[in-house]
Amino acid sequence: MGTVSKALSLLTYFSRSQSLIGLSELSRLSGLNKATVHRLMSELQAQGFVEQAGAGREYRLGVAFLRLAALREAAVPMRDVTLDVLTELAEATGETAHVSLLQGDTLSTLAYVYSHQHGTRVTMEDADILPLHATSSGLCVLSFSADAFVDAALEAKLEKLTEQTEVNPTKLRAILAEVRENQMAESVANFEADVHTHAMPLFDSRQACIGAIAVAAPVSRMNAAHRDNIRAQLRDAAPRLTRLMGGFLPQSFKEAAA
Amino acid sequence: MGTVSKALSLLTYFSRSQSLIGLSELSRLSGLNKATVHRLMSELQAQGFVEQAGAGREYRLGVAFLRLAALREAAVPMRDVTLDVLTELAEATGETAHVSLLQGDTLSTLAYVYSHQHGTRVTMEDADILPLHATSSGLCVLSFSADAFVDAALEAKLEKLTEQTEVNPTKLRAILAEVRENQMAESVANFEADVHTHAMPLFDSRQACIGAIAVAAPVSRMNAAHRDNIRAQLRDAAPRLTRLMGGFLPQSFKEAAA
DNA sequence: AACCGACGGTTTGAATAATGAACCGCAACA
DNA sequence: TGTTGCGGTTCATTATTCAAACCGTCGGTT
Numbered sequence: 166m167g168t169v170s171k172a173l174s175l176l177t178y179f180s181r182s183q184s185l186i187g188l189s190e191l192s193r194l195s196g197l198n199k200a201t202v203h204r205l206m207s208e209l210q211a212q213g214f215v216e217q218a219g220a221g222r223e224y225r226l227g228v229a230f231l232r233l234a235a236l237r238e239a240a241v242p243m244r245d246v247t248l249d250v251l252t253e254l255a256e257a258t259g260e261t262a263h264v265s266l267l268q269g270d271t272l273s274t275l276a277y278v279y280s281h282q283h284g285t286r287v288t289m290e291d292a293d294i295l296p297l298h299a300t301s302s303g304l305c306v307l308s309f310s311a312d313a314f315v316d317a318a319l320e321a322k323l324e325k326l327t328e329q330t331e332v333n334p335t336k337l338r339a340i341l342a343e344v345r346e347n348q349m350a351e352s353v354a355n356f357e358a359d360v361h362t363h364a365m366p367l368f369d370s371r372q373a374c375i376g377a378i379a380v381a382a383p384v385s386r387m388n389a390a391h392r393d394n395i396r397a398q399l400r401d402a403a404p405r406l407t408r409l410m411g412g413f414l415p416q417s418f419k420e421a422a423a
Numbered sequence: 424m425g426t427v428s429k430a431l432s433l434l435t436y437f438s439r440s441q442s443l444i445g446l447s448e449l450s451r452l453s454g455l456n457k458a459t460v461h462r463l464m465s466e467l468q469a470q471g472f473v474e475q476a477g478a479g480r481e482y483r484l485g486v487a488f489l490r491l492a493a494l495r496e497a498a499v500p501m502r503d504v505t506l507d508v509l510t511e512l513a514e515a516t517g518e519t520a521h522v523s524l525l526q527g528d529t530l531s532t533l534a535y536v537y538s539h540q541h542g543t544r545v546t547m548e549d550a551d552i553l554p555l556h557a558t559s560s561g562l563c564v565l566s567f568s569a570d571a572f573v574d575a576a577l578e579a580k581l582e583k584l585t586e587q588t589e590v591n592p593t594k595l596r597a598i599l600a601e602v603r604e605n606q607m608a609e610s611v612a613n614f615e616a617d618v619h620t621h622a623m624p625l626f627d628s629r630q631a632c633i634g635a636i637a638v639a640a641p642v643s644r645m646n647a648a649h650r651d652n653i654r655a656q657l658r659d660a661a662p663r664l665t666r667l668m669g670g671f672l673p674q675s676f677k678e679a680a681a
Numbered sequence: 682a683a684c685c686g687a688c689g690g691t692t693t694g695a696a697t698a699a700t701g702a703a704c705c706g707c708a709a710c711a
Numbered sequence: 712t713g714t715t716g717c718g719g720t721t722c723a724t725t726a727t728t729c730a731a732a733c734c735g736t737c738g739g740t741t
Contacts, residue, residue, distance in 0.1 A: 168699065168727075169430040169466040176491065184498035188718055198701045203719060208427040213526040218628065222718065226495040228524050228633075231502060232531045233434065234492030235550040237484040240442035244489060266486050268471040273490045292493035370476065375486075426698075426728070446689050456730050461690060479737095480689065 171197060172205040176214070176226065177271070181290060185223040243410055244276055250378070250406045251278040257398045258380050261287040264367070264406070265295055265302045266376035270317070272296075272303050275376070287360050287381035298323045298337055299330050301352035301364035302377035308344040309366045309374035309415070315341065329354040348418060349396065350377075354384060361387045363395050365403035372415040378403050429455060430463040434472070434484065435529075439548055443481040501668055502534055508636070508664045509536040515656045516638050519545040522625070522664070523553055523560045524634035528576070530554075530561050533634070545618050545639035556581045556595055557588045559610035559622035560635035566602040567624045567632035567673070573599070587612040606676060607654065608635075612642060619645045621653050623661035630673040636661050 166174075178186055178194045188206070192199040206224055209215040213229035238244055247264045254262040255278040263277035277289040297303035297318045307315050315338075323332040331337055344350040350364045364379035380395045404414055424432075436444055436452045446464070450457040464482055467473040471487035496502055505522045512520040513536040521535035535547040555561035555576050565573050573596075581590040589595055602608040608622045622637035638653045662672055 167462070167466045168426045169463060170469060172427040172430075173467070173470040173472065179494055179498075181494060181497050184494070189716075199718085200702090200720075201700060204425070204699080205427060208425050208431070211428060211527065212431040214431065225498055226491060227526075228495070228501065228533075229526050230488055230492040230495045231524075231533060232526060232550045233437075233484060234488040236437055236439060236442070237486070237488045239439050239550065240437075240483055243486065266489075268485075268487050268490060269469065275486075275489060292490045292497065445687095447687070456728095457689085458691075458731090459729060462728080 168205075171195070171201070172209060175202065175205060175209070177269075179226050180294070181292065185219055185225050187221055187223040191224065241411070246409045247276045247406065248278065250402050250409065251276060254278070254378070254380065254398055254402045255280040256282075258382075258395050259283060260380050260382040260386075260395065261289065262378070262380050262402075263289055263302075264376060264378045266367075267306055267374070270314070272300070272306060272376065283386065285383050285386070287357075287362075287383060289381075296324060296326065296356065298332065299326050299352075299355045300379075301350035301355075301362040302379045304337075304340060304344050304350040304352065305364045305366045305377040305379075306374055308341045308350065309368075309418075326356055327354050327358045329358070331355065349399065359384045363392075363399055365399050366418075367403065367410065368407045368412040368414055368418075370411050370413060372413050375412070378406055426463075429453075429459070430467060433460065433463060433467070437484050438552070439550065443477055443483050445479055445481040449482065499669070504667045505534045505664065506536065508660055508667065509534060512536070512636070512638060512656055512660045513538040516640075516653050517541060518638050518640040518644075518653065519547060520636070520638050520660075521547055521560075522634060522636045524625075525564055525632070528572070530558070530564060530634065541644070543641050543644070545620075545641060547639075554582060554584065554614065556590065557584050557610070557613045558637075559608040559613075559620040560637045562595075562598060562602050562608040562610065563622045563624045563635040563637075564632055566599045566608065567626075567676075584614055585612050585616050587616075589613065607657065617642045621650075621657055623657050624676075625661065625668070626665045626670040626672055626676075628669050628671060630671050633670070636664055 175191060175195055178191060188199060188203055191206070192202045195202065206215055210217065213227045215224050216227045217223065218225050251262045251264060259280045259282035261277060261279050264275045265272045266275045272295040274289060274291055274293045274295065276291070279286050295303055297307055307318060319334040319337060325332050331340065348365060353361045360381055361384045362379050362381040364377040366374045367376045367378055369375045378399065380399055382391070382395065407414060433449060433453055436449060446457060446461055449464070450460045453460065464473055468475065471485045473482050474485045475481065476483050509520045509522060517538045517540035519535060519537050522533045523530045524533045530553040532547060532549055532551045532553065534549070537544050553561055555565055565576060577592040577595060583590050589598065606623060610620050612618060618639055619642045620637050620639040622635040624632045625634045625636060627633045636657065638657055640649070640653065665672060
C-alpha cells in the first residue's frame with residue numbers, strides 16, 4: 166500500500182460515533198507507527214483535510230471536504246438526482262427509501278428519504294456504513310461485483326448483527342446467485358431486527374455496480390400486496406436512477422428485465 | 424513537499440469550470456512528472472477520492488467527498504449554522520451575504536445567501552476561490568493572520584482583476600493596518616467592478632482567523648445610510664457566527680469592539 | 682495509407698522520502 | 712515520587728518515488 170493510500174485510509178476511521186481521534190489511537194487502529202501517523206496527519210492537516218480540536222489536540226475531519234463535496238456535486242449532481250428519485254419512491258411505497266454507494270470496499274449511505282404515510286418508519290443516518298453481507302443493498306452490490314471483490318468480502322470475519330444474520334460464506338454465495346437472477350435482494354432482519362428491505366443495484370457509465378437503491382419497511386407492515394408494490398416501484402426507480410446518474414445497465418441485467 | 428501533500432494538491436486543480444482533467448494536463452498544471460501524477464491519481468482513485476470519466480479517461484472528483492463532508496458536517500455543523508446567520512444578514516441588509524473559509528492558503532466560499540428585496544444583486548458560486556488581496560474577505564483574513572502568512576501572500580504575483588485592484592504590497596500593508604483597526608474591511612470594485620463589499624473576520628477555538636463573513640452590494644445601491652446599516656448588521660453577525668461555530672474572539676478584537 | 686501529435690500509461694536506474702524503535706516533555710494519577 | 716499514557720520528535724536504515732524516455736492508441740491531416 167502506497168503512502169497516499171495509508172494517509173487516506175486514516176480518514177476512514179472517523180465516523181459519526183467517533184469524530185475525534187487521537188494520535189495514539191489512530192496508530193493503534195491503523196497498525197501504523199505513531200511517527201508515521203503523525204507525519205501523515207500533519208500533511209492532511211496542512212491541506213485542510215483534518216484539523217486538531219479538543220483538549221488533547223485530537224484530530225477530526227477538516228473543512229476541505231465541504232468545498233470538495235460542493236465541487237463534486239456541481240460536476241456530478243448525484244445527490245440531487247438521488248433525492249428526487251428517493252422522494253418519489255418513498256411516497257409510492259410509504260416506506261423509507263435510501264441509496265448507498267460503494268466507496269473502496271465499504272458501502273455508505275448517500276441519501277435517504279422518509280415517507281410520512283405511517284407513524285412508524287425505518288430511520289437512518291447519513292454517511293453510515295452498511296455491512297455488505299447483512300443488508301439487501303450489500304448483497305445487491307456483491308451480486309454484481311467482480312469475483313475477486315466478492316471473495317475478499319466473504320473471507321473477512323462476518324459479523325452476526327441479529328439472530329437472523331447469515332454469516333456462512335457458502336450459503337451467502339447461494340443467496341448472491343439468487344439475487345443475481347431476481348435482480349433484487351431481499352433481507353429480513355439481517356441487519357436490524359424488525360426491518361424488511363428490498364434493494365436493486367445501480368451502475369456507472371462503465372456498467373460496473375456502484376451501489377444500490379433500497380426500500381426499508383418494518384417487518385410488521387409487510388404483506389403480499391405491500392411487497393408487490395415495493396418491488397414494482399423499485400424495478401422502476403433503480404434503472405431510472407442509474408440512467409439519471411449517467412450510468413448504463415449491464416447487458417445481462419437488461420435482458421433479464423425484459 | 425511530502426507525497427501526500429502532492430497527491431492532495433492535485434485535487435486543488437479541479438474547479439467548477441474545470442471538473443474533468445486528464446493526466447497530461449494535471450502533470451502540466453502541477454509541474455509533476457506524468458508517471459508521478461498517474462501513480463498518485465491511481466491511489467486517490469482506489470480510495471474513491473477521484474474517478475475516471477469521459478472518453479479520454481479523464482479524472483474528476485470522486486464520491487468519497489460526499490460521505491466525508493457529511494461526516495464533517497455531522498461533527499461540526501458549520502454550514503448549517505452559517506446559513507442561518509447568513510439568511511438573517513441578507514434579510515437585514517437586503518444584499519448578498521456570504522462566508523468564506525481559509526483552506527491552506529486559499530480562501531473559498533463556504534456558503535452564501537441572496538436577499539430578495541431588490542431585482543439586482545451580487546451573485547456567487549459555491550466553492551469559489553477568492554483572491555486574498557482583492558476582496559474584503561481576503562483583506563480581513565490577512566489582517567488577522569500571522570506575519571509569515573501575510574508575507575507569503577503579498578510576495579506572490581498579485582493579479583489586477585479590475586482597474587481599481589490594489590496590487591502594491593506596501594499600500595496593501597497600510598490597508599491591512601486600517602482593517603485591523605476598524606475590524607472591518609471594505610472593498611470597492613477590487614474584485615469585480617460595480618461590487619461594494621464589507622467583511623469581518625471569523626475565528627476558531629484557538630482565536631486564529633479562519634475566514635470572513637461579508638456583505639456584497641452593487642456599487643450603485645450604496646449610500647451612507649445603507650452603508651451604516653450593513654456595518655451595524657455585520658458587527659452583530661460576525662462575532663455571533665464565530666461563537667456559534669465554537670470559536671473565540673481574540674483579546675485585541677474584543678477590546679476594540681468594546 | 683502513412684504520418685503526426687497528443688493522449689493515458691509503463692519502465693529504468695538514480696535520488697529522495699518514508700519508516701519505526703527509542704526518546705522527550707508533559708500531565709494525570711497513585 | 713514513580714508510573715502510565717499522551718502528543719510529538721529524532722535519526723540511521725531502507726523502501727518508495729522521481730524524471731526521462733518509451734509504448735500502444737486514438738483522431739485528424741496530408
